[in-house]
Amino acid sequence: MEVTKEPHLPIRQRYNHLSQEFELGASLRILHWRDPILDSHGFGVDSEYAELFWLPTLGPSVLWLLRRVATFLISNNDSVAIDSELLGAMLGLKFGKARDSLIEKTIRRCIYFSVARPTGSDSIAFKTSLGPLSQRQLERLPEPLRALHERHAPVDLSTRLIREELQARKIAMTLAQMGVSNDEIPSALERLNFEGDLASRVASALP
Numbered sequence: 001m002e003v004t005k006e007p008h009l010p011i012r013q014r015y016n017h018l019s020q021e022f023e024l025g026a027s028l029r030i031l032h033w034r035d036p037i038l039d040s041h042g043f044g045v046d047s048e049y050a051e052l053f054w055l056p057t058l059g060p061s062v063l064w065l066l067r068r069v070a071t072f073l074i075s076n077n078d079s080v081a082i083d084s085e086l087l088g089a090m091l092g093l094k095f096g097k098a099r100d101s102l103i104e105k106t107i108r109r110c111i112y113f114s115v116a117r118p119t120g121s122d123s124i125a126f127k128t129s130l131g132p133l134s135q136r137q138l139e140r141l142p143e144p145l146r147a148l149h150e151r152h153a154p155v156d157l158s159t160r161l162i163r164e165e166l167q168a169r170k171i172a173m174t175l176a177q178m179g180v181s182n183d184e185i186p187s188a189l190e191r192l193n194f195e196g197d198l199a200s201r202v203a204s205a206l207p
Contacts, residue, residue: 022111024084024095024104025122030069032078033117033125037165042129045070053149054130057137058113061106064091066115070128131162168194168202176206 035042043049045066055063068090072080088095088103095103107124110116116126138146171192172185180188182203189199 022104022108022118024101024107026084027081027122028084028087028107029079029081029120029123030072031119031123031125032073033127035127035129037162038127038129038131041162042131044129045127049132049152050130052152053133053141053145056141056145057133058115059109061091061093061102062109062113062115065106065110066126066128069126073126073128131166134163164194165198165202168198169205172202172206182206 043054045063050063058066068087072082084103085095088101091103091106093102093106095101107116110124110126111118115130116124119125133141133149138149141149168189172189175185175188176182185203185206186196186199189202190196194202
């Protein structure tokens, strides 16, 4: 599989496109998708927050895959190659030659939710930390879980900062895909009421 950019697609559509295009081969190289803000202030994939609140959104197979991947990356200096059938077997997910095997569907779902991204024809980078749920994701949780979320994870300063940065990143990537230059993006973000330092940092991190 050759990964190509889709410059005019909104960010969510782009990840959906990448997930649909992904095809799992006989082996897979797993890499660490480093994210400074999430790695420092987010929730680990093995955290209680991930199990209580991300699990209903991602699904159990995705969360277990992220947890297994995190273990691999810790033990193998952020890069490891693994047989795809073995990876599926470790999670109870069948791998076959036909498209749409269970392990392939699970990896595609990771890509769709932006917790993984293809980095080549046979390699995927995975995040090992997650941010707080978005307001839209929270609204989709069952009411008892929403109430638990309010008690478990009050919206403190660090949570607001993470959400603000993630939102700024999405807008910056969309602007870049629309043809706005990296030099113009900081001022565009500032016009949307993002602070100057955040706007500059997000723009400088764009590919």
